[in-house]
Amino acid sequence: MSPYDSDPADRLVTPAADGEDQAVEAALRPRQLDEFIGQERVREQLSLVLQAARQRGSAPDHVLLSGPPGLGKTTLSMIIAAELGAPIRITSGPAIQHAGDLAAILSSLTEGEVLFLDEIHRMSRPAEEMLYMAMEDFRVDVIVGKGPGATAIPLELPPFTLVGATTRAGLLPPPLRDRFGFTGHMEFYAPAELQRVVHRSAGLLDVEIDPAGAAEIAGRSRGTPRIANRLLRRVRDYAQVKHDGRVSREIAAQALDVYEVDARGLDRLDRAVLDALLRLFGGGPVGLSTLAVAVGEESETVEEVAEPFLVREGLLARTPRGRIATAAAWRHLGLTPPAQGGRIGASAQSELWGDGSDGGKAG
Template identity: 40%
Template sequence: MVHLEKLACIPHSCSVERSQIVLRRGLAAKDLDGMLKSFTRQTDLGHRGLAFYLADMSERRLFRLFGCVSTAHYARDHLDMGERLARELVAVGRALEELTLIDAAFAENQISWTKVRLLCRIATPETERAWLDRALLLTTRRLEREVTGSERGRLPNADGKGLPEVRVIRRFHLSPLVEELWVNVVNLLSERAGAALKDEDVFRLVMESALHEGVAERASDVYKVVVHRCPTCRQHEIPTADGPVPLAAADGEALSCGARPADAEKADGEVLPLPTPPALRRRILARDGHRCRNCGLKTSLHAHHIRPRSEGGPTTPRNLVTLCTSCHALVHGGCLEIEGEAPSNLRIRAVLTANDRDSADATPRPRVPDIVADVRERGTRVPRLVAPAPKAKARPALADLVGQDRIRKSLSCSVRAARNENRPLPHILLTGGPGLGKTRLACALATEMKSDFHRTAAPLLTKTSDLVRLLTRLRNGDVLFIDEIHALPRPVAEVLYEAMEEGRLSLPDGPPLDLPPFTVPGATTDPELLAKPFRDRFPRLEILDPYSTGELEEILRRRAASLATEITPLAVHGMARACQGVPRRAIGLLTVARDVAMARACRRIEEKDVREALEGQGIDGDGLDLNQRRALEILRSHAGFSIAMPSSMGYV
């Protein structure tokens, strides 16, 4: 596979120096997914990399290999990114392919990423130079005002006031047929006028003509499309006056999935199952909440046969599922696979095509030395920062965890029982101080049950629709981990009550939606903040205890090994004693001590590095910070008296 590379210089957010990144085209789907997940949206480097690779994914339609109907759908599910931001990044990435001057100015740190976004909305290759010169003179706010008051392709205003033109915006999304009719109308009216007319002029002429002549209402015609399907090769064709026109495999399968056969019998006399009657289709859509069961879209919905009618699949509610047009095409195109029975025993997963699997296996992930050597051979500057695709982290199992032996033993027993009875785990409430490993414990439960792990936090679920979108994407046996579950708003919590206890959702515009069996591990630092009805939904309550010094030492050794860093026994023991039994603190202290060691060009953490790290954070050998030591002094000086302690003192 040939990879096209682009060397982009990205301004660093905290330094005058600039970093560089190699942007590579033609990556396999897995490598492209890894590159996208390696970028952060907090820096200009991250925005530029995301724009480049999202535009590349959109151009090559690779989002279909992940079971998604668009790049925005992929970004929402795999990058936890808003669809609006994803679409904007795709547009900017495409525009920068043509606007090379703007891209070069950004690489030289002459303009910010915000100005790049604004210029990509207004500039064309012909007007790029004028708009770039304008951006170098104006502040971001004045540039935004001027861009808002102009149109794409126009030159910037000479007066510099940037006052917007008073206009009303009306947008249309046209099908290919309507677009062809519109082009014909534009050409016809332009020919009559003797000059090229703009869309606005044509629209005005059509409206004036309609108002002048009046619009006669009439009953709509009924059209019938006949599709021929070869029973041997399954090729679909549409008969026309000029001969048969072949259809794409995905379009043909999607059409024939719900079509009525012209002949009720096959060639061999076997009776075909009947297509979906309109009444049954309405019933299926209402059962699924009038949403696509894959992407959640609420428009252009079909009733899809899980087992195809051509293979003898019956037209029954258990064999029908609601899909949107795009997801329907993905299924028949072989990029989505649906198994089980509707509505609760469904499993929808993305399927990589054979070509992509071969290319992913044959194309090794680029390593930093290889890229740097290649850049040197081509005589260009060596990039200071290269973002390789990260390796996928394996989810931990219960046996891989350290500490919490009592809880792990009890949960292992519950896992074996659930497997033997082919049922999901009961809902579990995990309590304990911050940093004790509640998230890893919930992830290990999903690994043991061989289920998908979904993670969210209660402060993110501000509306009931946020929770409904999560619940409708769950499959049989999935694990939905909710962190800080005590912070759920009351309306959202009430929706979760019904889903956890009864396995369904009550929808305001239709009958209740049945949910597949699932497990909710909830995490909280204070279970008393949960309402009693909410606590009663959790059959199991597990309280995580602080870790022993020996357990923390084992966690630190494993973490140091993953960082390819040596650590002495005395350094391990000193850090474990100073962490107050909290693994998160131990890992944070290890990071600081490693930085101290690396500052003297040493990959071995010694006891002196730990002492320096503790001193730098104001922590003594027992793990007490300055506020906690002050609290102890106050307690000693007021022994036998009742005193009020400020919250800033923390806990001792």
């Protein structure tokens, strides 16, 4: 087994929610818009949409929330329902594989109800086309029978508000995207905002934490509240078992070092990718598949799980010739770039790449 082996599903810094996250988030979620921390522009715009709808006494425009996972899209959908005083129905794109699945959900909605559709870009095409008419005209055509004898029966729907959430807004077809009256893009959080999130969650979890301890957790949370809350729970466990339960900067740092989350939020997989890129390949350029083999992972895991954060942090760059490390990567791992300025020599490139195909992706 490679010393770099790591199961992405077990990563403490993954923004995806597991069962424990979902249970804890239910208790930590704010209930009103003014309790929601961060996303100032989206909150202000959404507040105007909801207030205007309440004054008119009608359902607000459909809402599309986009952005990386873990930033609060589900929480905002629940807040929308709470602000409107309406019930909420929750489902997801992968769960709707047939138009009949969507018709069953839509036909059971009550007037003013909020329908939250997570990962909306993963809906099947027939259901997506049915949703166009439902969003615009509050009507769906239910097909009864097959072949020449099939009949379309129009079914009127009560006014409702669809809240769609997506991590891949670019995959939404324009006809669907255009039917949303309000689109809000969720941004990664600043450390100061995450510190407020940690303080609020610590109060709800009955964890005693000082500002420096909250700042330490926030600084390692990769700009994501879900990760901040997960790290807080692990630090709480460490402080409870190893100390008196109070979280200071020193305790938080010790705990997260145990869980292999460093000061910039990199975990073992992230550091393995950088370590292989720097030590084995002199900082690159090197092809994706070669880098993946070096760390004992699939190319898709390196590309989709590790690289986005490394690129966002300015530690790694994707180029047409392959992956290269930045000066910040050398500094972060405490290594000195080789004389070639962090690049492997031309002869080594030729030997490594051959014809440049790398057996996979280079850039």
